[in-house]
Amino acid sequence: MDHPQLPDLPEALKRLLPSASDAVARNRDRSVSPNWCNMEAFTFAHSTQVNLPIWVKICSLEGKQREIPFSEQLENPELRWRASTDNPCSDLYVTAQLWSDSKPLGVPVQTPYKAFKTERAWNEWLEMPMSIKDAPLNLQIAITVWDLSPLADTPDHRIPYGGTTISVYDEDGMLKMGRQKCKIHRHKAADGFSSTTTPSSPPVKRRNPDNLSVLNQSKAEQELERLEPLIKKHEMGEIPRIDWMDQMLFRQIEKLRIDAGAAKDSRTILCKKLMSKGQVEDSPDEEIVDEENFVLYVDFQRYDLPILWVDHKYPPPPVSSHSQNPPTNPSSASKPAPEVRLGPGIEEGEGAGVIKIYDGEVGQTGNPCEDKHRRLIRSHRTGFMDRDLKPNPKIRDELNAVLSYEPTQSLTAEEKDLVWRFRYYLTREKRALTKFVKSVNWRDEGESRQAVEILPKWTEIDVDDALELLGPTFDNSEVRSYAVARLRKADDEELLLYLLQLVQALKYEESSFEQADDAARHSSLANFLITRAANNFKLGNYLHWYLMVECDDAPSASLSTQRRLFARVEYYFMVELEKVNSEHRKTLRRQGELVVVLSKIAKDIRSSREARPAKIELLKKMLRDPKNEIINIDPPLPLPIDPDVSVVGCYPDESNVFKSTLSPLQITFKTDDGGRYPLLFKVGDDLRQDQLVIQIIILMDRLLQKENLDLKLTPYRILATSSNAGAVQFIPSTSLSAASSQYKSILAYLKENNPDETEPLGVRKETMDTYIKSCAGYCVITYILGVGDRHLENLLLAPDGHFFHADFGFILGREPKPFAPPMKLCKEMVEVMGGQNSPHFMQFKQHCFTAYTTLRKSANLILNLFSLMVDANIQDIRLEPDKAVLKVKERFHLELTEEEAIRHFEQLIGYSANAIFGVVIDRLHEFVQGWRA
Incomplete structure (x- = not known):
């Protein structure tokens, strides 16, 4: 034609x-020519070869907009407020989104704001969130032009001006290139459905030549x-x-x-x-009667060659090998098996409509190329030659550098190969075991077998390395059993220092077992803790309450397996107690009854709307009530917070209710030797974070005393009895704020309680020495732990000069107040020592330097303890669990030498002592507290 x-x-x-x-x-x-050898070659590229993003250029919108009659605007007032009604070149913006199989792929992208004058032309390239190699054949781009109306129901007041949907590939599977003309469907948002209602090229309708002969296209069209x-x-x-x-x-x-x-x-x-x-x-036809025939011009990228869509074929997964060798990675093993349900009304019976589907990507760890390289480098045929292999001086230096790495630093592939090659030589170095375990490919049966055989030949490791082997990184049962064997040589007092972390390490035992019951029964760590705790009541007391807190943790589907694990460990512990010493089990039951009674009293007083004096009288009445069995306790009951102390009753007249939203109770218990033991009991507050900080302070005090450095620390006891309740030991003391307001200065407070006119500052030498040492110890420890929210209300001072911190609601660098100094050393604390130029302040600085350098030597132990607490559901660790250990590591500054570390800490002392914002924060806090009172 x-x-x-x-x-x-x-x-x-x-x-x-x-x-x-x-x-x-x-x-x-x-x-059709028989001489096909003379045909010109047709060159093209496969879509899987093009690793470039999909781009679309929004060029211009062309079309004539009809004028809306005033009568129509009166019938529909919303039309009057549209931006496009007032101005034919109003400001519009365009969004584009990828669709395939009637499902959106990614989020929509949008053109930036642009003011139009004579025509609506954006000329903006938009990068779609998909590359060409990943694009399916039926990929579409839904493009919507948006108008603005203040009466629109959407939050951003947008209404669709029109939409169009264009395919990325044409009918022959070729990628579209260059300029594309897309019809805009007015007042419709583009949809990316397979049968879209907004196609860019609508199908042409056949016309009836008899009825519409006068309406045919002109020659120009x-x-x-x-x-x-x-x-x-x-x-x-x-x-x-x-x-x-x-x-x-x-x-x-x-x-x-x-x-x-x-x-x-x-x-x-x-x-x-x-x-x-x-x-x-x-x-x-719609185009004939459409007065607003708008067209949107878009551009696709141009390439030198046509691009043909080709599907990528994946090799079948190794189902049999995967089922025979389950992955040992805890992150992959913890994933549940993929399930597909048939839908409601189709399933019959329990689990009848569940289909198990194998996912080939689940459980595959590592890079196949790296695994192949590792197998070639670590050929087992050279194993006998490695036994006598010794490093030269250069390699020895490289090995020493690897052994000096802290626990958080990962090894490169080359470093792992180097450690594996000289594994027999490194058996005499105890620091090398953790690096060796990291270098083993535990998925390789031959390699893992060699690693297990060499473990007994290694020099006995330290406790900090044994704790690292119990962390989430190592899930091999033989390795964890070796670490437990090292812990068996520790005494009960040392074991108490790490018991909180060892209970948390039980969470990583379940990765080797299918069910929590199997993990609790066959775990070497669980059996070790149960055996040791059953033979030592103090150890068993804390193990019982640590397990009870984990069983009481907030309900969550992801934690249900862990809670079952802790419940099974608690059950087996009670069974063992019944065999070894049934009286201890009865004591733990009586402790639980005491905690239940105290929790009920605390809840009743907290919910009471009476004034504080009335709450105090109510507390005294409840303590005297013989039904609660607190006024007289027979036989004597070891306190859960301190099992070395047995109580026989309480003093109701000495009880108190603190002025706080949680209304904590102060109860003074009567000990069996006639003494007093005051403690606070809270309900509604999670004390596990404070419990962790106090445990770390006790550990650091033990580490310092091993170096003959007694800094007179006062780590009072804290025990969380549930996820929202707990007890705190009450130390008779006063806050620095109260001492300053009552005695005009902290120095006057110490003079009042410890006078000595022969001393330069009028305070006994022993008291001043205690104050200086305790200040230095807590300054160093709170800096390392990143304790925040420090003010004069939670800095406490005992009459004998013991200085200590309270309320550890912010740790690991979290600080609710702006511009807070890195370490709390206010001028009130320095004035007690006689100022920054006094001999006492110089002595304070020397104690700080000694304590900081001493704790840096045990940095690996402290970092390993925090790594075991990553999944402990503690508030400030839960916010950023992957950075918790790194935040502590940063404050040790292990990259510095000892001299550089001392200079760094000296700068911290000078900056903190002269910080202006610290003084402002203290004054603001005093003002707020006074206003509340």
Whole structure:
């Protein structure tokens, strides 16, 4: 069929048509030619070879917007407030989103704000969140033009101006390139459904030539349709460019567009008249009656070669090998098996509609290339040669550098190969065991077998290395059993220092077993703790309450297995207690009854709306009530918070209710030796974080005393009895704020309680020495632990000069107050020593330097303890569990030498003592507390 020609068609336009038709003819002739060897090669690229993102350029929106009659605006007032109603070139923005199989792929991307003057042209490239190699064949881009209206229901007041959906690949599976003309469906948001209602190229409807003969396209419109693919080829560079002829061509095309627009307007008016008179029976095309025929021009990226879509074929997963050798990685082993349910109403019976599906990616750890390289490097045929292998001086230095790494530092592939190669030589070095375990590929049966055989030959490791082997990184049962064997040589007092972390380490035992019951029964760590705790009541007391807190943790689906594990360990512990000493089990039961009674009293007083004096009288009445069995306790009962102390009753008249939202109770118990033991009991507060800090302070005090450095620390006892209740030992003391306000200065407070006129400051030498040492110890410890929210209310001072901190609600660098100094050393504390130039302050600094350098030597132990607490559901660790250990490590500054570390801490002391914001924070806190009072 011949195309109609316009009489004034320029020569350049005529030249385009024969060139395209001749090219098609030539290709057709070549395809049937018997001499196929002379055919031109057709070069293209596969989509899987193009690792580039999909880009789309939003060019311009063209179309004539009809003027809305005033009567229509009165009927629909919302139309009056649309931005496009007032201005035909109003500011619009465009969003684009990828869709496939009627599902969105990623989030939509948006054009930036742009003010229009004469036309709506964005000319903005948008990067879609998918690369070409990952794009499916039926990928579509849903493009929506958004208008603004203040009366819209959406939060951002947007309404759809129009939408269009365009496919990324054409019908032949070729990636679309260059300029694309997309029809805009007015007042519709683009949808990416497989049968979309907003296609960019709607299907052409067949017209009835009898009824709509007067409504056929004009010659100008027909000519524009014929020229459109040729113009696109010209833009793509498939047709040579001749500037002077192209200018003439484009001027002629512009005239055709003007004529086509006029013809369309007249045809629309005629169509409406015929429809109103009933002279048109069939519904005409949508384009004929559409007064707002908007078109959006978009650009796809152009490439030198056509890109053909090719599907990627994945090799079948090794199902049999995976099922025979389950993964040892805890993160992968903890994942549940994938399940697919048939839906509601289809399943019959329990588990009848569940289909187990194997996921080949689950459990595959490591890089196959690295595994192959490791097998070649660690060939087991050279195992006998490695026994006598010794490093040269250069390699020895490299090994020493690896052995000096802290527990948080991972090893490179080269370092792992180096440690494995000289594993027999390193058996004499106890620091090398943890590095060796990290270097073993435990998925390799031969390699893991060699590693297990060499473990008994290793030099006995320290406790800190044994704790590291019990962490979440190591899940091999033989390695964990070796670490437990080292812990068996520790005495009960040393074991108490790490018991809190050892209970948390039970969480990582379950990765080797399918059920919590198996983990509790066969775990070497669980059996060790149960055996030792059953033979030592103090150890068993704390083990019991640590387990009870974990069993009482907040309910969560992810923690249900862990809670069952702790419950089974508690059960086996009670069974062992019944065999070894049944009286101890009865004592633990009586402790539980005491805690239940105290919790009920604390809840009743907290919920009471009476004033504080009335609450105090209510507390005294409840303590005297014989039903609660607190006024007299027979036989004597060891306190859960301190089992070395047995109580026989309480003093109700000495009880108190503190002024706080939680209304903590102060109860003074009567000990069996006639003494007093005051403690605080709280309900509604999670004390596990404070319990951890106090445990670390007790450990650090023990480490310092091993170096003959007694800093007179006062680590009072804290025990969490549940996830929201616990007891705190009450130390008779006063806050620095109260001492300053009552005695005008802290120095006057110490003079009042410990006078000595022979001393320069009027305070006994022993008291001043205690104050200086305790200040130094707590300054260093609170800096390492990153304790925040320090003010004069939670800095306490005992009459004998013992200084200590309370309320550890913010640790690991968290600070609710802005510009707080890194270490709390206020001027009130320094004034007691006689100022920054006094001999006492110099002595304080020396104690700080000694304590800091001493604790840096045990940094690995402290870091390993914190790594075991990562999953302990402690508030400040739970916020960023992956950074908790790193925050402590940063404050040790292990990269510095001892001299550099001392200079660093000296700068901290100077900065903290002269910090202005610390003084401002203290004054603001005093003002707020006074206002509340």
